[in-house]
Amino acid sequence: MSSPIVPGTSLYDRLEPLLPRVRKPVQYVGGERNATVTPWADAQVHWALCYPDAYEVGLPNQGLMILYEVLNERPDALAERTYAVWPDLAELMREHGVPQFTVDAHRPVAGFDVLGVSFATELGYTNLLEILDLAGVPLHAAERTGEHPLVLAGGHAAFNPEPIADFVDIVALGDGEQVVGEITDVVKAAKAEGLGRRETLERLAGVPGVYVPGLYEVTYAAGGAIEAVRPTTDAAPARVHKRTTSDLDDWPYPKQPLVPLAETVHERMSVEIFRGCTRGCRFCQAGMITRPVRERSKRGVSEMVEQGLAASGYSEVGLLSLSSADHSEIGEIAKGLADRYEGTGTGLSLPSTRVDAFNVDLAEELTRSGRRSGLTFAPEGGSERPDAARPASMTLPASPAICTTSSSVSVGSPHMK
Numbered sequence: 001m002s003s004p005i006v007p008g009t010s011l012y013d014r015l016e017p018l019l020p021r022v023r024k025p026v027q028y029v030g031g032e033r034n035a036t037v038t039p040w041a042d043a044q045v046h047w048a049l050c051y052p053d054a055y056e057v058g059l060p061n062q063g064l065m066i067l068y069e070v071l072n073e074r075p076d077a078l079a080e081r082t083y084a085v086w087p088d089l090a091e092l093m094r095e096h097g098v099p100q101f102t103v104d105a106h107r108p109v110a111g112f113d114v115l116g117v118s119f120a121t122e123l124g125y126t127n128l129l130e131i132l133d134l135a136g137v138p139l140h141a142a143e144r145t146g147e148h149p150l151v152l153a154g155g156h157a158a159f160n161p162e163p164i165a166d167f168v169d170i171v172a173l174g175d176g177e178q179v180v181g182e183i184t185d186v187v188k189a190a191k192a193e194g195l196g197r198r199e200t201l202e203r204l205a206g207v208p209g210v211y212v213p214g215l216y217e218v219t220y221a222a223g224g225a226i227e228a229v230r231p232t233t234d235a236a237p238a239r240v241h242k243r244t245t246s247d248l249d250d251w252p253y254p255k256q257p258l259v260p261l262a263e264t265v266h267e268r269m270s271v272e273i274f275r276g277c278t279r280g281c282r283f284c285q286a287g288m289i290t291r292p293v294r295e296r297s298k299r300g301v302s303e304m305v306e307q308g309l310a311a312s313g314y315s316e317v318g319l320l321s322l323s324s325a326d327h328s329e330i331g332e333i334a335k336g337l338a339d340r341y342e343g344t345g346t347g348l349s350l351p352s353t354r355v356d357a358f359n360v361d362l363a364e365e366l367t368r369s370g371r372r373s374g375l376t377f378a379p380e381g382g383s384e385r386p387d388a389a390r391p392a393s394m395t396l397p398a399s400p401a402i403c404t405t406s407s408s409v410s411v412g413s414p415h416m417k
Contacts, residue, residue, distance in 0.1 A: 005099060005136075007111025008040030014098045015106060022088045026262045027055035030103040033259035034311060036068070037105045038078035044191065045184045047071050047079040048102055048112040048149065052124035052131060055103070058083045059258060060266040062320065063118050063155065066253040067180055077184050080104035080112075084127045085134070093134060100135035109135040113187055115149040116180070117168075119157035125164055132167070141169045141214055146197045150187070150204075159289045162226065165213035169201060173209045174242030175275075177251045182207045202235035209243035212236060244292070248275060249300040256311040268349065269314035271304045272296065273333065277322040279354075286322055298329045302336060309346065316347040324350040325362060334362055 005011075019025035040046070049068055051058030058064065064081065071079035080102035085093065093099070100109040109115060109131070117128055129139055132151070138144050141151065153161055153168040154176055161171040172179050186207060190200040205212040215236035221227040231238055245251060257269050274295040277287035296304075305317050317337065324330065337348055350362075 005108045005110065008046070008107055010106045011098060011101045011108055012106040014096065015101065018089065018092045018096060018098065021092060023086060024056075024262060027083075028085070028089065028101075028103060029261070030106065032059075032261055033313075034256040035104055035258060036072045036079075038072065040078070040107070043076060043078040044188045045077045045114070046112040047077060047180075047184075048082050048107075048109045048115045049079050050082045050109075050115060050117045050128075050131060052084050052117055052119065052127035054086065055083045055260075056262060056264045059260045060264050060270075061118065061120065062254070062270060062272060063120075063176065065258055066251075067116070067118075067176055068258075069254050069256065070177055070251075071180060071184065074181070074184065076188060080107065082109055082115075082131070084131060090130065090134060100131055110137050110149065112149045113191070114152055114183065116152045116154060116172075117158075119153060119155035122157045122163070124155075124157060128164070128167065140166055142166075144169070144197065150197075150200070152183070156286055156289065159285070161211065161213065162218070165218075168213065170204055171211040171213065172243070173211055173240055175245040176243070177245050177253070179207065179209045179243050183210065202233060205233075205236040209241065211240040242289075244294075245275070246294065248272070248294055248296040252300060252304050252307075255304075255307055257308050257314070259312050259314070266318070266351075267314070268316040268318045269305070269308040269312050270318040270320050270351075271301055271308065272320045273301050273324060273327050273330075274321045278326050279323065284322075290322070295327055295329075298333050298336065301333050302340075305337060306340075315345055316349060317341075318349050318351045320351060323352055323354045325353050331362060 015028065019028060022028075049064050049071075051061050051064050058081075068079050068081060071077050081104060082100060082102045085100075101107065102109065115135075115137070117124070117131075119125070119128075132139050137148050137151070144151075150169045151167070153164060153171045158164065158168075158171060159173070161168065170183075172183070183204060186203050187200065190203060195203070201212050201214060204210050205215055215231055215233050216229050217232050218229050219227045260267075274293060276290045276293035277284065278293055279287060281287055301319070308314075309317065319327075319330075319333070321327065327333065334348060341348075
């Protein structure tokens with residue numbers, strides 16, 4: 001019979017015997033460069049940050065990496081990461097009584113104060129349910145007690161949170177850098193005052209950008225569409241507005257990018273050069289919900305690249321955004337970086353680029369390192385209506401050194417309503 005699970009204690013002794021029996025066990029052992037493990041007793045608020053997909057997909061996610069660092073810089077908080085485990089390990093965990101764990105210190109997820117889940121796509125919805133089940137946390141928010149973590153949803157695919165409203169306690173709408181700190185303050189005060197779960201949720205509803213589904217009543221029209229969403233308590237606002245981080249230079253994260261032990265989908269040091277999109281295409285979810293456009297300054301980008309390369313040892317820098325060539329200073333940024341790193345073997349890439357924003361001068365700056373890769377464009381389909389175009393993917397086998405992989409930016413836990 002398994003011994004009881006104690007919050008904050010390591011499950012590694014139980015997990016280790018299972019690892020030789022699964023594929024890619026390295027993704028579960030932790031210990032990556034720049035990972036953080038804080039003594040449990042040193043923090044008043046404990047966050048488990050979850051990307052509901054496999055480690056190889058979740059570790060490079062900029063949003064989770066940023067929040068991980070922001071929270072771990074606080075003296076009163078700690079943050080650890082957890083990812084969806086593969087079915088082979090999930091089966092063994094159920095068989096041997098090992099619950100969902102974090103990869104940093106292998107602590108049980110159920111013992112944390114907040115489980116923050118970043119949804120990049122709707123495919124993560126069912127993975128959340130699997131993660132909750134493995135953690136021993138009731139699937140429905142209404143069935144949870146003060147012994148369970150508050151389940152927070154964020155990310156692009158939670159911008160409309162109603163499909164998962166029954167399964168999450170709170171939703172953070174908009175950019176996450178600031179709101180996670182305010183949530184931490186509320187949870188810390190609620191624990192100090194001995195507040196119950198309902199009272200804590202009512203206080204969280206007062207944080208700008210926080211939506212608490214359990215404090216609202218939803219009515220439906222005859223056809224099944226939502227007719228109205230009304231608060232059931234004065235503690236909940238009638239309308240929740242998303243949070244917006246105005247000055248990206250004030251948030252130069254990640255400063256110390258995580259370096260994985262296992263192969264991941266993106267193996268580079270990335271800097272988000274701007275947030276939002278100048279185009280306004282109606283079919284583009286990310287472009288619509290990350291408005292307005294906010295650029296990181298040329299100096300800010302340069303400083304982040306220098307610090308990130310020194311901290312990680314990567315040999316490639318990705319300049320991230322929804323369409324990186326649309327940055328107003330992209331030519332100067334690319335030239336400055338190419339000048340600095342020429343001859344060092346450090347490559348530059350624009351992982352998401354539109355055809356009409358790209359030019360020969362920019363290509364020359366990106367290829368000065370001599371590294372060869374591919375060139376990925378996202379051209380638009382023709383239409384007489386500007387908002388009716390549909391994106392297509394076109395990858396050209398390339399000349400030197402432009403990144404091959406398209407990338408969507410999910411910064412902060414949340415971009416939602």
